[in-house]
Amino acid sequence: MADSLPPPALEVTGLRKTFGDFTAVDDVALTIAPGGSLAVVGESGSGKTTTARMIAGLEKPTAGTIRLNGRGRPGVNARTSERREFAREVQMVFQDPYASLDRHQKIGDCIAEVLTLHTDLRGPARAARTAELLEQVGLDERHAASLPRALSGGQRQRVAIARALAVQPRLLVLDEAVAALDVSVQAQILTLLQHIREQTSVAYLFITHDLGIVRHICDEIAVMRHGRVVESGAADTVLTDPQHPYTRKLLDSVPVPGWKPSRVLATADTVPSVPGTEASKGDAGNRP
């Protein structure tokens, strides 16, 4: 029955992005079940952020299809009404907490503005919902009255999460969302994200270079290298029994007690490189 099987929160097939001669993303296919969570891991320049930006609608794919909840996503230059309607399908939390918020807007106003845009809530009802959203991410009315500059990086990232949750999206793209935070704050935010996923039915697309944090938050993993998905599967399977040598190298690179960088570098030679997509091309086009 078509009714009994809801469409996946995200279904990407044959996704491709080229910048001139450079292929940043090459034939990528990803699927996330409703309420599921997928980690896309890979080194800098592997194309993971470009993939995320295309799914978020911030970058135009060269080829391929992106379907969210069974709907094709509107283009980069979609009309405001189209964008507003699609906002409930996917939202994104960005890497840099210091540039993710308008620095002249109070936190409470930032959330309230989104609620005005997407709900009929006004006045006290809107204020109550704002407080509720901030509470959900561990902030209170004191933070609501302050400007972003009064908040730490972790707190700003919480605001960015609350702002995204305000439209109750089905998919939340987290693009290196904890990479700019220090380790203890990272743990707090990851725990918060876990709680949120348990409370709401939001699905996560978690973009990261850090395999160490993946197990805490994701059911599935896709490993990207040179724009391609080299290995994917359940998080436990991939993390405990990696099939691709590159995945093994990434796992070996996670610093643990007794970790020796020299051993990791020695294994680097055994990873077969994809012809024509040398790492020297590095970060080209990966970030705007």
Next chain:
Amino acid sequence: MSSYQIASLGRGLIRSSRLRSFVRGHGVLAAAGAVVAVVVLASVCAPLIAPYDPNAVDVMAVSQGRSAAHWLGTDDTGRDILSRLLYGARLSLLAPAAVVLIAGVLSSALAVSAAWLGGWWDRTVSALLDVVFGFPGLVLAVVAAAVFGAGLTVAVVALSVAYLPYIGRVVRNAALRECQLPYVSALRMLGMSGWRICLRHVVPNLLPIALVQVTMSFGYALLDVAAFSFIGLGTQPPTAEWGLMVANGTSGILAGRPEQSLYAGVAIVVFVIACNLIGNGLSTRLQGETR
């Protein structure tokens, strides 16, 4: 002298020099602000404080030096120079204020729309700003006066156009950076309209930068308006205006009575310097303020 005394003396010196540099840094800004405030206030209150009608001709008191009756003397038709300076400040300040206000609003609108929309519109706006940048303001104003006739209105409109690139280029660069920030992407993803993102979020964040450019430009615009009146194409006699007063006084300079030109000239110079100092001070503070 014990080592303790030397140390405390050293500390005292460091502290006092820090204090002094702080006072000096902000003192300049405060002094420049005070000059501008006093001049603006004086021009607004001119009818109350000016001792004479600025256009009252007194043939019995032509070309007088400083006296108790005429603090800054009289010009060659016996008009009180102080009164003319005070009344003259009105037009001399209002005209450049209009220039930078029109140029500021128009160029900011162009710059932000160019940065937001990009593509052919950005190229058109940038080319327009570059072309206008090639013309000195005065040349543009002289051409406008040749076509539309002399007068202050023509000068203000022409100079407004000439000042577009001075504000527009800086604001466009800042707007390009601003539009690349993730929060703009986030607002787009939330389905906010481009108008609202630009007017409610991008523009307020660019306002300090635009304001610094407007302040800096104000001094130069004042100089240009005065120069335009000086060459006889702007304010027409007998209206009191600083540039015109400098021109009127030129005949007196050779006769050993440089007062009229001198006082009006000093008023212009002091005001322009004050504006530049304020602009500089604001831009320094702007650079210091991060996030």
